[in-house]
Amino acid sequence: MNAIAYAHDHRQEADDRLRDLLSIPSISTLPENRESVELAARWLVEELKGAGLENVTISPTKGHPVVYADWLHAEGAPTVLIYAHYDVQPVDPLDEWETSPFDPTLRHGNLYARGASDDKGQLMVHVRALDALLQSTGRLPVNVRVLFEGEEEIGSVHLDEWLEANRERLAADVALISDSHILSPDQPTIVYGLRGLAYIEVHVRSAKGDMHSGTYGGAIHNPIQALCELISQLHDEEGHITVPGFYDQVVPLSEAERREMARVPYGEAELLAETGALKAWGEPEYTVTERVSARPTLELNGIWGGFTGQGAKTVLPAKASAKISMRLVPDQDPWQMAERVRRYLRAIAPPTIEVDVVDLHHGYGALVPTDTPAMQAASDAYEEVFGNRPIFVRTGGSIPVVSSLQRLLGLDTVLMGFGLPDDNLHAPNEKFNLNLYHKGIETAIAFYEKYGRVS
Amino acid sequence: MNAIAYAHDHRQEADDRLRDLLSIPSISTLPENRESVELAARWLVEELKGAGLENVTISPTKGHPVVYADWLHAEGAPTVLIYAHYDVQPVDPLDEWETSPFDPTLRHGNLYARGASDDKGQLMVHVRALDALLQSTGRLPVNVRVLFEGEEEIGSVHLDEWLEANRERLAADVALISDSHILSPDQPTIVYGLRGLAYIEVHVRSAKGDMHSGTYGGAIHNPIQALCELISQLHDEEGHITVPGFYDQVVPLSEAERREMARVPYGEAELLAETGALKAWGEPEYTVTERVSARPTLELNGIWGGFTGQGAKTVLPAKASAKISMRLVPDQDPWQMAERVRRYLRAIAPPTIEVDVVDLHHGYGALVPTDTPAMQAASDAYEEVFGNRPIFVRTGGSIPVVSSLQRLLGLDTVLMGFGLPDDNLHAPNEKFNLNLYHKGIETAIAFYEKYGRVS
Numbered sequence: 001m002n003a004i005a006y007a008h009d010h011r012q013e014a015d016d017r018l019r020d021l022l023s024i025p026s027i028s029t030l031p032e033n034r035e036s037v038e039l040a041a042r043w044l045v046e047e048l049k050g051a052g053l054e055n056v057t058i059s060p061t062k063g064h065p066v067v068y069a070d071w072l073h074a075e076g077a078p079t080v081l082i083y084a085h086y087d088v089q090p091v092d093p094l095d096e097w098e099t100s101p102f103d104p105t106l107r108h109g110n111l112y113a114r115g116a117s118d119d120k121g122q123l124m125v126h127v128r129a130l131d132a133l134l135q136s137t138g139r140l141p142v143n144v145r146v147l148f149e150g151e152e153e154i155g156s157v158h159l160d161e162w163l164e165a166n167r168e169r170l171a172a173d174v175a176l177i178s179d180s181h182i183l184s185p186d187q188p189t190i191v192y193g194l195r196g197l198a199y200i201e202v203h204v205r206s207a208k209g210d211m212h213s214g215t216y217g218g219a220i221h222n223p224i225q226a227l228c229e230l231i232s233q234l235h236d237e238e239g240h241i242t243v244p245g246f247y248d249q250v251v252p253l254s255e256a257e258r259r260e261m262a263r264v265p266y267g268e269a270e271l272l273a274e275t276g277a278l279k280a281w282g283e284p285e286y287t288v289t290e291r292v293s294a295r296p297t298l299e300l301n302g303i304w305g306g307f308t309g310q311g312a313k314t315v316l317p318a319k320a321s322a323k324i325s326m327r328l329v330p331d332q333d334p335w336q337m338a339e340r341v342r343r344y345l346r347a348i349a350p351p352t353i354e355v356d357v358v359d360l361h362h363g364y365g366a367l368v369p370t371d372t373p374a375m376q377a378a379s380d381a382y383e384e385v386f387g388n389r390p391i392f393v394r395t396g397g398s399i400p401v402v403s404s405l406q407r408l409l410g411l412d413t414v415l416m417g418f419g420l421p422d423d424n425l426h427a428p429n430e431k432f433n434l435n436l437y438h439k440g441i442e443t444a445i446a447f448y449e450k451y452g453r454v455s
Numbered sequence: 456m457n458a459i460a461y462a463h464d465h466r467q468e469a470d471d472r473l474r475d476l477l478s479i480p481s482i483s484t485l486p487e488n489r490e491s492v493e494l495a496a497r498w499l500v501e502e503l504k505g506a507g508l509e510n511v512t513i514s515p516t517k518g519h520p521v522v523y524a525d526w527l528h529a530e531g532a533p534t535v536l537i538y539a540h541y542d543v544q545p546v547d548p549l550d551e552w553e554t555s556p557f558d559p560t561l562r563h564g565n566l567y568a569r570g571a572s573d574d575k576g577q578l579m580v581h582v583r584a585l586d587a588l589l590q591s592t593g594r595l596p597v598n599v600r601v602l603f604e605g606e607e608e609i610g611s612v613h614l615d616e617w618l619e620a621n622r623e624r625l626a627a628d629v630a631l632i633s634d635s636h637i638l639s640p641d642q643p644t645i646v647y648g649l650r651g652l653a654y655i656e657v658h659v660r661s662a663k664g665d666m667h668s669g670t671y672g673g674a675i676h677n678p679i680q681a682l683c684e685l686i687s688q689l690h691d692e693e694g695h696i697t698v699p700g701f702y703d704q705v706v707p708l709s710e711a712e713r714r715e716m717a718r719v720p721y722g723e724a725e726l727l728a729e730t731g732a733l734k735a736w737g738e739p740e741y742t743v744t745e746r747v748s749a750r751p752t753l754e755l756n757g758i759w760g761g762f763t764g765q766g767a768k769t770v771l772p773a774k775a776s777a778k779i780s781m782r783l784v785p786d787q788d789p790w791q792m793a794e795r796v797r798r799y800l801r802a803i804a805p806p807t808i809e810v811d812v813v814d815l816h817h818g819y820g821a822l823v824p825t826d827t828p829a830m831q832a833a834s835d836a837y838e839e840v841f842g843n844r845p846i847f848v849r850t851g852g853s854i855p856v857v858s859s860l861q862r863l864l865g866l867d868t869v870l871m872g873f874g875l876p877d878d879n880l881h882a883p884n885e886k887f888n889l890n891l892y893h894k895g896i897e898t899a900i901a902f903y904e905k906y907g908r909v910s
Contacts, residue, residue, distance in 0.1 A: 195669065197769070199767040199769070206733070206736075208731025209730075209731070212851075212852070214652075214850075214851040214853060215851050216726070216747055216851075217747065217754040218694075218737050218746040218747050218754075218782070218851070219736060219743045219747045220726075220732050220735070220736055221734075222754055222755050225690065225755045227683070228682070228686035229683075231679070231684075231687075232686075232688075233687075271674055271675075275662040275666060275675060276662050276663025276664070277661055277662045277676075278806060279807045280674050281661075281674060281676035281807045282673050282675075292671060295673055297668075297672040299677055299769075300677050300683070300772075301668060301762050301767075301770055301771070301772070302679070302760065302768075303679045303758055303759065303760050304760075305757065305758050306755065306757035306758060308759040311815065312654040312756075312778070312780065312816040313756060313757075314652070314654070314754075316756070317755075317756070323761065323767070325767065325769055327668070327669055352732070352736045354733065360766065361767040396667075396670050397667065
């Protein structure tokens with residue numbers, strides 16, 4: 001019996017095992033759920049042992065543990081480092097869930113639970129694929145190392161340290177992550193570009209304390225106004241970022257990339273339908289798809305100052321603040337970009353105000369080559385199972401581990417996702433389509449088999 | 456015995472009566488203090504009867520009552536409408552009071568209590584002056600009508616209606632209000648200009664709900680950014696308001712007014728010392744005193760949008776809002792000014808956003824002529840008691856009743872204050888200087904006597 005047939009015969013078991021994992025509330029950000037996170041890690045250890053993986057261990061970090069396993073008997077074949085995360089987001093607002101987030105429930109072919117798509121369902125795709133290969137054939141076509149993290153939803157705070165400390169036992173040829181979505185059930189999608197992030201907070205102060213607007217208004221530079229004046233100088237009228245040097249390191253999009261991106265069935269009409277926006281905005285020389293995925297951006301994430309309650313309070317506030325984040329493309333360095341914004345804001349600030357820029361977060365973007373044997377194998381595997389070749393896309397968001405694997409281990413990642421755009425990640429009623437779960441298992445098996453023939 | 460001597464002999468009684476009134480917690484905004492507000496009104500009825508006033512009545516409104524009284528036997532002499540308010544502000548934060556706000560306490564010549572300066576102390580100035588005149592001479596040198604309001608601290612919400620309904624029994628030649636401060640204990644001050652107010656809220660919307668900044672950033676006009684872009688177009692670089700027509704109705708300052716204002720010992724150094732500001736701001740062709748009192752302003756009172764908690768949330772918000780108020784000078788109509796800002800914001804708004812402007816509050820400014828017999832009498836009275844002629848000033852704040860008296864009854868107001876700039880109005884440890892209380896009583900007596908000789 002081959003692995004695909006084995007997987008087909010064990011679909012019910014695959015569903016049951018996924019439900020088991022989904023019923024563990026492994027919310028990494030909540031201290032009161034610490035034991036559940038541990039429980040999920042121990043559950044995975046048993047699962048990986050049951051599948052036939054070796055050297056299965058729970059590896060402590062300063063936070064939640066890393067689960068490691070390997071199978072290294074495919075002599076001459078390449079080695080794949082499979083990364084996934086078993087921690088999940090919080091569930092509030094709980095009253096918006098149609099069924100309890102940790103009581104996995106099947107409706108219309110979708111399994112509803114927190115973590116269903118992000119990332120327990122996609123993690124189990126690989127556990128079940130490895131299980132099917134090992135149970136049906138007694139071996140794997142490639143060497144694999146498995147790395148399941150418990151802190152992805154809190155920024156992978158201890159992962160880099162762990163990767164550096166375990167560099168040797170992580171030696172591999174390529175990394176494989178299923179933690180993304182495909183464009184539609186019929187259109188497989190491989191993410192090859194992820195944006196980086198620099199997140200800062202800007203504080204403007206014009207006086208020592210709040211004042212009466214009738215007593216001092218007109219003679220003190222209002223800090224809200226001053227902050228708005230600074231913010232209004234961060235973009236030009238067409239939406240280009242005006243911070244000096246901001247685009248210096250941006251690698252221009254190649255014609256081939258732009259052609260591939262033009263295949264994505266997404267434009268202004270789809271954008272407006274999804275968001276309810278009145279009109280698209282942004283750099284006119286780039287398409288909507290390019291703007292949201294392949295171009296760097298500078299966004300206002302929050303602003304606050306003065307009186308924000310009901311009614312009319314005549315306060316002249318002393319300070320105002322904003323949160324600003326930049327999505328960065330390779331090779332923009334997040335620390336350098338934050339510093340450029342800081343310098344620019346200070347340079348344009350008038351002498352009536354004090355400007356303070358605080359660093360909140362930095363993450364590197366990543367761009368992986370699409371012409372490698374692993375990418376080829378992934379494309380072929382998708383085509384075999386879905387009947388369609390994948391579209392290669394860049395995504396606007398960030399998956400910091402992709403950059404960590406690149407920078408610390410020299411590994412390019414194949415981002416082979418099986419979620420859908422409407423899976424409600426980080427929101428109530430998260431779901432995973434069970435048909436895509438099983439197609440995912442088959443695609444993973446096909447990938448391991450095809451990639452095993454490389455070398 | 457003349458009235459001044461009588462007042463001097465009855466200082467202790469004047470202090471005791473003021474303490475009595477200050478011990479009643481007549482906070483108009485708190486429903487649970489409604490009975491205390493009533494109690495204060497009834498206390499005043501007894502006090503006015505005791506002083507010898509006639510037709511003393513409590514007049515209900517839809518909110519707190521108006522106390523009315525008169526004495527109209529000064530044949531051939533003018534009639535003065537004395538306005539004051541007996542309600543007070545709330546007392547929070549209570550723990551910042553050195554002594555209990557409704558247990559009047561004497562320290563260093565100041566009586567500490569909520570309402571001490573605003574406005575019970577200044578109200579009692581007139582009750583005691585009328586008492587001294589009537590007890591010592593059996594008559595008043597002018598006709599008086601007394602109008603004590605219980606809703607000034609909640610915006611005098613029912614006063615205009617009451618004024619219109621009682622127009623006949625409010626017939627007078629001038630209004631007199633003691634609800635302001637003098638520049639220093641030796642420098643009497645008459646306020647002749649009060650600014651009006653238009654208060655609006657601006658809402659900018661760019662999409663139907665909050666979005667992920669990595670998914671849509673770069674293709675949606677960020678509403679915080681858009682709001683900031685609008686706000687940055689409300690002033691030019693020198694601080695002039697750029698709303699078309701904003702200055703059209705502004706009556707230019709006369710040279711005489713500017714000379715009088717230049718006498719106020721206040722400039723950039725004092726402004727910076729008081730506020731901790733780094734540098735003064737605003738219309739360069741006007742002095743600091745002119746900017747904060749005689750020029751119209753447009754201030755940002757609050758702004759909010761997106762994520763404002765701790766840390767980094769990568770939200771692209773759907774909306775952002777700001778509170779904006781304008782201080783207006785005569786003859787700027789607050790409704791018209793709000794409408795001009797609304798039209799301007801809509802005109803400059805790009806097609807990527809929806810702008811909604813909500814009216815929150817409107818109040819008319821007032822400017823009273825300084826060359827009238829009543830002003831002359833007030834100046835002379837101040838000089839007699841303080842040894843200094845008053846400075847005539849405009850004030851940046853608003854006292855809406857002054858405009859109501861002007862618009863509804865055709866009465867100009869003499870604003871003869873006895874508070875000090877550091878009386879902590881609306882703040883913990885409000886106080887009234889008892890020496891100024893007694894000087895106030897003597898000044899009021901002198902005013903009634905001098906104004907009684909006019910005709």
